[in-house]
Amino acid sequence: MQYQWDFGFLLQYKALIGVGVLYTVGFTIATALSGLVVGCLVALLRLSHLRAATWVVTAFIEIFRCTPVLVQLVWCYYALPILTGLELTPATAAFLTLTLYGASFYGEIIRGGIISVDMGQWDAGRALGMRRSQLMRRVVLPQAMRRMVPPLVNQTVLQLKNTSLLSVLAVPDLLYQGQLITSASYRPLETYTMIAVIYFAILFPLTRLAHRLEARPGH
Amino acid sequence: MSNTRMIELVGVQKSFGTLQVLKDISLTVEKGAVVALIGPSGSGKSTLLRSINLLTVPNSGFIRVGDHSMDFSSTQTLPRDRDLAAFRARTGMVFQGFNLFPHMTVEQNVMEGPVTVLRTPKAAARDQARALLAKVGLADKAEMRPDSLSGGQKQRVAIARALAMKPDVMLFDEATSALDPELVGEVLAVIRSLAAEGMTMLLVTHEMAFARDVADRVVFMRDGCVVEEGPARQVIEQPSHPATQAFLSHFHNGLA
Numbered sequence: 001m002q003y004q005w006d007f008g009f010l011l012q013y014k015a016l017i018g019v020g021v022l023y024t025v026g027f028t029i030a031t032a033l034s035g036l037v038v039g040c041l042v043a044l045l046r047l048s049h050l051r052a053a054t055w056v057v058t059a060f061i062e063i064f065r066c067t068p069v070l071v072q073l074v075w076c077y078y079a080l081p082i083l084t085g086l087e088l089t090p091a092t093a094a095f096l097t098l099t100l101y102g103a104s105f106y107g108e109i110i111r112g113g114i115i116s117v118d119m120g121q122w123d124a125g126r127a128l129g130m131r132r133s134q135l136m137r138r139v140v141l142p143q144a145m146r147r148m149v150p151p152l153v154n155q156t157v158l159q160l161k162n163t164s165l166l167s168v169l170a171v172p173d174l175l176y177q178g179q180l181i182t183s184a185s186y187r188p189l190e191t192y193t194m195i196a197v198i199y200f201a202i203l204f205p206l207t208r209l210a211h212r213l214e215a216r217p218g219h
Numbered sequence: 220m221s222n223t224r225m226i227e228l229v230g231v232q233k234s235f236g237t238l239q240v241l242k243d244i245s246l247t248v249e250k251g252a253v254v255a256l257i258g259p260s261g262s263g264k265s266t267l268l269r270s271i272n273l274l275t276v277p278n279s280g281f282i283r284v285g286d287h288s289m290d291f292s293s294t295q296t297l298p299r300d301r302d303l304a305a306f307r308a309r310t311g312m313v314f315q316g317f318n319l320f321p322h323m324t325v326e327q328n329v330m331e332g333p334v335t336v337l338r339t340p341k342a343a344a345r346d347q348a349r350a351l352l353a354k355v356g357l358a359d360k361a362e363m364r365p366d367s368l369s370g371g372q373k374q375r376v377a378i379a380r381a382l383a384m385k386p387d388v389m390l391f392d393e394a395t396s397a398l399d400p401e402l403v404g405e406v407l408a409v410i411r412s413l414a415a416e417g418m419t420m421l422l423v424t425h426e427m428a429f430a431r432d433v434a435d436r437v438v439f440m441r442d443g444c445v446v447e448e449g450p451a452r453q454v455i456e457q458p459s460h461p462a463t464q465a466f467l468s469h470f471h472n473g474l475a
Contacts, residue, residue, distance in 0.1 A: 142322045
């Protein structure tokens, strides 16, 4: 017997889906911003000459890069309260985990961008009498930024897809809403197809943007 | 402070790991003098030049440029960022690889030091940049990006950028070595005119004829030591030390 595709029933869940989109996009934007801020700090600490700071930050980056984000989420929500007595709501645990996970990758992208700037540029800025902060702001970062933007956009694409893992903590993101709809309608094929289409519709323009930024002739 | 000596180095030493690049160098440069540093590659002349504006921080010794001095003989701690910056702001440096800021126009390159470091108002910095670009013959390139210029033009912009800080001394680190032969002359002409204006200058160079004609004194270095120094014409035409003679014998074609 042929499977009868029917997407029509999904219309009645459009409010639920809307909430899911809001959570997915909202968490992506929030954790991308917080991840960039923490990532900047991480990069600067790794580039500093403070040996202890470099060591701690490197350990942090490797722990978050080398373990699955799903495990991190579960660990942060269930294990952290037992170890520290700190009770986190699912949303807070999710925000914290995705921020730090994102920061570990963003931090390495930012660090790579900074060290890719030619040493002669540092020499030239220093020779003019610039202080470290002026050199960063006026000479290094403007040049590093062009190289950092495409990989940062790519990492943000991954960050958005990682928000689908929030469903394990019952945060009502797009995937979680899909699971709800599936259990009510018993039509997982249509439901997950629609979820995939929505993810694609959000991310495709973003990857196109990254591609355009890569193609732009830079220094 | 002696007011005729613009640069004073005493017992400057620098090692990279186990390699001693500068072995107890002492050197003075009079105000308005032009001194050429010559020697084989690896002799430490670029490191010496870079330690004068502390791009390379010596392990020990004393360095004075104008009113600013730093003593490295007693302290083990690195100088503070602020002190290094203030010291460097008094010297201008021109690099072999130009090192212009590619994300700025030519004019912005020249304005950058005064605006960011000296807090000069933009309008005044722009006027000064225009005047300096005119002086190096590039008034019409102000709005261009550095990557659209020839090597010789880039290096003249770099000279204007360094001059914009109104430095006490100018340091040239093989300023013509990366240039096509036909572009060397235009850069040397600018350096020559600075010499005529009385700018105190220290040049690391392989242009022996230029060193002989423009420099007041020549310092020959080998293996991190000053082997011979004296009046330019004398050192280049009648070197007294065998090492200097051997080195200069490679250049005799160019000195005709």
